[in-house]
Amino acid sequence: MLEVKNLKVHLDTASGIVKAVDGVSFHVKAGETVGIVGESGSGKSVLAHSLMQLNPVPPATYPQGEIIFENRNLLDLKEKELRKIRGNEIAMIFQDPMSSLNPVFKIGNQLMEAIRTHQSMSRQNAEEKALELLKDVGIPDPKSRLNDYPHQFSGGMRQRVLIAIALACQPKLLIADEPTTALDVTIQAQILELMKDIQKKYGTAIIIITHDLGVVAQLADRVLVMYSGRIVEEGITGDIFYHTSMPYTWSLLRSLPRLDSDIHQRLKSIQGQPPNLVDPPKGCNFSPRCPFVTEQCLEVDPSLVDRGNGHRAACILSESEYEERKHEIQDIEREGVEQ
């Protein structure tokens, strides 16, 4: 349904051209849930926004690549044709529900705007549809809530309203950019549950972007791991978690707190800073921080290599070399703890 080929998004800033998305390829099948994970600043939001071309221009430019959605390259479409897709076939929910609703218009107005932009409908019918949507996303007493302003809603309720807005035209693809990051844990769980229900009910494909691997484990069929504007590992969720085959994902997983881990064990955060996206390092972008680093890594920029079963990873180490290095590192650490 969606196929992104070698997409590049550059941001033209005062300090140089930021290569926020640097040659990304992936696909999403109808009804599937794909998770995109990565550290802050890895280009997840820029990538998500570029699918609907919502990045502010300037600074954003799209120098290369294709975004094929249902046999059309979205990058070739005129603004007018693109508008017909936005909110209608592809919809998006955003990171910060507190600021994503317009403070001066009523919820009903904003919801009905989403409906009536794409469907010619009388006010009356649109209002009924809006009521139904609010009910669907679990807002109590929807009738009176239509006339409320955003500030009268809590964060979780606002995110539900934003989901209702996104669902207004039953999109085929829903892009959720960190939909739960700004919410507290109980509300997070509710929103994720809601997204699962929606998918079951409407068969919507979902791209869920997050830096919370727990969210991905719960929702996603497949996972893309992003680092410095590129995809560095891709595979079905189980493979990514249990058969990790490149150092960045491994480090990312190790930095997670686990309930079953020894309380004396310290979290192993990834050393160093993500690379400068204006002038990335020579060789592998992760090499300056990689515990597995070899001399070759400083020279060769690895491309995604197929490891079978749709599992791809960008690392010059072969599977056996990777496993060997991993055990060495773990042994060294264990000795360090024992001493």
Place this chain on the structure above:
Amino acid sequence: MLQYTIRRLLSLIPVMLIVSIIVFLIVHLTPGNPAYLILGEDSSQESIEQLEVQLGLDKPMVVQFFSWIGNVLTGDLGQSVYSSEPVTQIIIDHLGPTFSLMVISLVLTLLVAIPTAIFVVWKRNTALDPIFISISLLGVSIPEFWFAMLMVLCFGVAIPIFPVAGYIPVAEGAINWFYHLFLPAFVLAAVEIGLVARMLRDGMLESVNQDYTRTAKAKGVKESIVLMKHVFFNALIPTTTVIGTTIAGLLGGTVIIETMFTIPGIGQLLIDSIYRRDYPVIQGVILFIAAIYVLVNLLVDLLYAVLDPRIRYD
């Protein structure tokens, strides 16, 4: 809301009291003897003193102040020492032209400033924006009297398409009324157009990059509607304050403009009364202008609550 309005109205009392003291002092401490001015140069000392007694100018200033303020509270602003008419009546008689002038300039201001700001924001990544900033800055910095003379020269003398003097009441024909007021109203509006358009542009540019604007775009809403609905109404809130001071600025501007275009309004009345040392009229007019100023500001505050649902005054 009603409670808030009443509270605000009550808080206007001390403000107006201070204003009246200042007005009284300024007028009475200015040198120049009204009796002398009224009677002319070759009047006798005796007749001057007689008139002073008649006008109450011989009494101590404190006594004069309290008798004046006492009357003001009952709605009596006194009598003109020049024409003996009640000051309230004189103000009412001069209200029409000033009010007309202000309404036309305000409408003109909004009619020009709002579309300009929206257009500039729409073309925000072009060379239009710096050009707009220069012009609006020019509009704000040009002295009103100079611009008035320029306009008179251009459209009254060189290409005489507009009358440069006189006033025709609406009752005698709306078109003629508007025609006579257009040039002075435009001069008056020039400064305010620059100010309001600039404020609106700044507010809109800030709003353009907000998350809710992105949400609107993601819905597939047209850029023009995104700007005119989502962006504009958010930018309107901070701009309201400027529109409030604009109205006050227009009132101040009428003093110069009415004199230059010989429009018989409040501004001209004030200038004439100052020449005549007509104390009661001067005091009355200034007090009236101050009251309007304060009320407009109150109105703006209340308008805030209407425009911004997050503000509730209770």
